[in-house]
Each structure stands twice: as C-alpha cells, then as structure tokens.
Amino acid sequence: MNPVVDFGAVFKVLVAPLLVMTPDFVIVAATDSYLKVTGRSRADLLGRHFFAVFPGDPHDPDAQGPECLRASLERVLATGERDTMALKRYDIEASDRPGVFEERYWNMINTPVLSPEGEVELLIHRTEEVTDFLAQLGRSGEHGVAGTRAELEATSADVYARARELQDLNERLKHTTSALQEALDRQRRFVFDASHDLRNPITGLLTELEVALSESGTDLHPVLRKSLRDAERLNDIVTDLLELARLDTATPATTEPVDLAQLVVDELGRRTPTVAVLTRLDRQVVVRASQIRLSRLLNNLLTNAERHTTTTIEIIVTTDPPHAVLEVIDDGPGIAPADRARVFQRLRRLDDARRQDPGGSGLGLPIAREIAHGYGGHLYIDDHPTGARFVLRLPLAV
Known part of the structure; x- marks a missing residue:
C-alpha cells in the first residue's frame, strides 16, 4: 500500500527558499527557508500581492530590483518557460523597523507551473541571498575600511557580469542539448529504417535458397537470377549507406x-x-x-x-x-x-x-x-x- 504524501508539508520544509504565486503575483505558499531569509511570517505573505509585501525602496531612485523581477515574471507568463535572472540588488524593508530598507543581493529563478492546456497556472519563485558573501569579498580587500565600499562595488560588478555570462551559457547549452537530442533521434530512426530495408532482400534471398535446397531436381537458374537481383539490391543499399557515411564524416573531396x-x-x-x-x-x-x-x-x-x-x-x-x-x-x-x-x-x-x-x-x-x-x-x-x-x-x- 502506497503511503499518502502531504505535499504541502514537504514543500514547506524544502531547503531552497521558494515562493508560489498566482499569475497575478498573489502569494499562495512559501517554504520555511524563504520565511527565514526574508524575515517574514506566512501571515505576512499569504494572500498578498508580492510587490505590496516587497516594494522597492522609495528613497532609492536607482533601485532596479523590483522592476527586473517583474519583467522576469512577465517573461515567464508570456513564454511558459523558466527565466533565470542575473544577480540583482533588491533591498527589502526590515521586519522590525518599518520604513528602513536593508541592502540585499539575490540570485533568482522563476519557473512556471503549466496546466494540461499549456497555460501558466502558478509561478514558482526561487531565490538565494548572497549579501553576506559579497560583503565578505569586500572586507577581504587590502586597503582598509576606506577601500571596502569601492572594492565591494567592483566585486559586485564583476559578479554581475559573470552571472550574466553564466546565464547566457546556460541558454546556449539548452539549445545545444536540444539539437543533440534531435540528432540522436534522427540517427535512431535512420538505423531502424536502414535495418528494415536491408532485411527485406536478405529474407528473400534466404527463402529462395532454402526452397532450392529443399526441392531436389529444381531448375536453379531462375533461383540464381532472383538471388542475384536480391544481392545487387543489397549491394546498392550498402553502397549508398557508405556514401552517406563518407559525406557525413569526411571533408569534401578535392575540387x-x-x-x-x-x-x-x-x-x-x-x-x-x-x-x-x-x-x-x-x-x-x-x-x-x-x-x-x-x-x-x-x-x-x-x-x-x-x-x-x-x-x-x-x-x-x-x-x-x-x-x-x-x-x-x-x-x-x-x-x-x-x-x-x-x-x-x-x-x-x-x-x-x-x-x-x-x-x-x-x-x-x-x-x-x-x-x-x-x-x-x-x-x-x-x-x-x-x-x-x-x-x-x-x-x-x-
């Protein structure tokens, strides 16, 4: 007997910080790890609009985190495909100090949950905070406190660039993997079809020879003529297969x-x-x-x-x-x-x-x-x- 699995309980205790939203960006579920990293309770989140819970810092006109996240979520809704964001700064309001925004850096991935008809039913927002990691990189500088901020900014810019390169590489790898799978599928179909075409003349050849051997006094000339035609057919197929193999693997002949x-x-x-x-x-x-x-x-x-x-x-x-x-x-x-x-x-x-x-x-x-x-x-x-x-x-x- 299969046990009954409480998927809601499993979701809540997942290690990765995950949030589930409707296509209108209303929060419907969150993991314990997400609550911990954001300093929020489920009562703070469930049933509320994401950007109402996590608005941009009104005192920072250059804040781009909310705008970039919204654009990523809208891409997922439009394409029905996962969207991986480059490293972003997205400051959030301190849970115990209303109006005070803390500087935070995040890696974020947004994934759709599709209906049988292919429509986006839910959005899964996965995030990983890297604020402490970047701060530690800044503190490792050799120029003291005065140089920490500049080094942090330089390191952040470099990490941003590397994150974008990694995202682009991931997209290229996805396309390459898809192309390789398609090539493998074509190769399997080709081998199957070639085997089928080779089997027919081989079967005919074997049948004719078996009949000729089993019946004494049989005139062998018609059998041999038929066998010769089957052998020529086999030779033609093998010759063509070898030619295709040469064309696939070799450089063009001397011109x-x-x-x-x-x-x-x-x-x-x-x-x-x-x-x-x-x-x-x-x-x-x-x-x-x-x-x-x-x-x-x-x-x-x-x-x-x-x-x-x-x-x-x-x-x-x-x-x-x-x-x-x-x-x-x-x-x-x-x-x-x-x-x-x-x-x-x-x-x-x-x-x-x-x-x-x-x-x-x-x-x-x-x-x-x-x-x-x-x-x-x-x-x-x-x-x-x-x-x-x-x-x-x-x-x-x-």
Whole structure:
C-alpha cells in the first residue's frame, strides 16, 4: 500500500527558499527557508500581492530590483518557460523597523507551473541571498575600511557580469542539448529504417535458397537470377549507406573545375536511354567540385526522373550569377509541395516511388542533396506546369 504524501508539508520544509504565486503575483505558499531569509511570517505573505509585501525602496531612485523581477515574471507568463535572472540588488524593508530598507543581493529563478492546456497556472519563485558573501569579498580587500565600499562595488560588478555570462551559457547549452537530442533521434530512426530495408532482400534471398535446397531436381537458374537481383539490391543499399557515411564524416573531396554541360554530355553517353532526353546546355558553366561526386548527383537525379517520367526528360544548364544552375525535369505526375522536403529525407519514399520501383533504396536524393551542400550549393524542387523539376545551384567558379 502506497503511503499518502502531504505535499504541502514537504514543500514547506524544502531547503531552497521558494515562493508560489498566482499569475497575478498573489502569494499562495512559501517554504520555511524563504520565511527565514526574508524575515517574514506566512501571515505576512499569504494572500498578498508580492510587490505590496516587497516594494522597492522609495528613497532609492536607482533601485532596479523590483522592476527586473517583474519583467522576469512577465517573461515567464508570456513564454511558459523558466527565466533565470542575473544577480540583482533588491533591498527589502526590515521586519522590525518599518520604513528602513536593508541592502540585499539575490540570485533568482522563476519557473512556471503549466496546466494540461499549456497555460501558466502558478509561478514558482526561487531565490538565494548572497549579501553576506559579497560583503565578505569586500572586507577581504587590502586597503582598509576606506577601500571596502569601492572594492565591494567592483566585486559586485564583476559578479554581475559573470552571472550574466553564466546565464547566457546556460541558454546556449539548452539549445545545444536540444539539437543533440534531435540528432540522436534522427540517427535512431535512420538505423531502424536502414535495418528494415536491408532485411527485406536478405529474407528473400534466404527463402529462395532454402526452397532450392529443399526441392531436389529444381531448375536453379531462375533461383540464381532472383538471388542475384536480391544481392545487387543489397549491394546498392550498402553502397549508398557508405556514401552517406563518407559525406557525413569526411571533408569534401578535392575540387577541380567542372564544366556542367560537358558533365551532362558525358553522363548521357554512358547511360542506356529508356526515354527521350532533351537538353539545353549553355557552355562554359564551370563550378569547382569533385567530378566523380557531381556525376553521382546527376545520375541519381536522372534515375529518379526515369522512374517517374511519362515520355521525356529535359536537362538544362545555365547561369544565374553568382550561381551555376542545372535542372532535371520530367513529365510525370510531379511532387506535391507538401512532399517536396520529405523526398530528401533518408530512406523516405513516397507511395508513387514505391509503386514505380519497389527495389529503390530511398537514399539517392538525400545523397544528391548532401553532395550539393558539400560544395556550397543547394538542391531543391521547384514549381513546373507538368512533372517534377529538380534544381541544383552551385557557386560559379571564379
């Protein structure tokens, strides 16, 4: 049987000085340690507006503590996220001397409590007093009493600056951690999808071989042809995975001047055409890249176009300074705007692609885009009246 926990009692005795407020800054709870550090009782605090209990010093026109705290609390209400304040001076009225304000320094963190709908229901105000610490730093000076105040002010300014630097560093670390987690999630999904794609041809290959071995007198030629196709499929996937690994971890290959028009002519000469190919190629459109990798990029685009085109593929090479532009256009069904980013995701294949080529790996277009990025370019899908229009933009060679 689970014990019943009195969370109110637990909260009151927490070591950290904590205060709970409504979004209107009305105090609803406080820990014992908060009462001790501020010299207040619960009767002094509960049900009262925070800034009525702790107003700014009216005799100090430069007092910024209340204004900064209010701004922090309003940021929490607006964003629904925790806000860490830099070290602040916030003088408070002495509990036994009305009208007398004591110099106090604080580290403060304000955290929201969110409803299931994401609205801020409560504000948790955590504070840590560092007045004695700063005073001790001031007293450690070597210039006697006369120098204590100046040294304290100098030390306080330095601590302020360090606190702000720490806060900025914490924010950068939060963003970095979030980006790392997102990268890890993408990597896990990629490994899972790659394993799934590798398993299919392996399963087919094993099944065919087991059947052939179990049935005597079976004609092995059809089995071997099917096994060869599965082995080629496995080889293609592994080759693509290795290429992506090289693109992810290695610096770009050595560059050389590459004439895009000549690249297109050479690659078309090596391929066995399955559909008509029309070209419009401007001469002397030169970029700096690896000829081998640009050939891989172009072949991936042509393979994709052949898979989806109806009758004709068009290849265009031109300039749009400061860029060289290569376009591969098919007259197939096209790609919906909502799917144009998805086709460049690794192992992501649209339904039409799976129907047209069940053996495709879903890595050709991602590899093509990675190659483009490696040479300071961009590969994307643009609008076209019919079919899909892939556009490669690379910096023109100087």
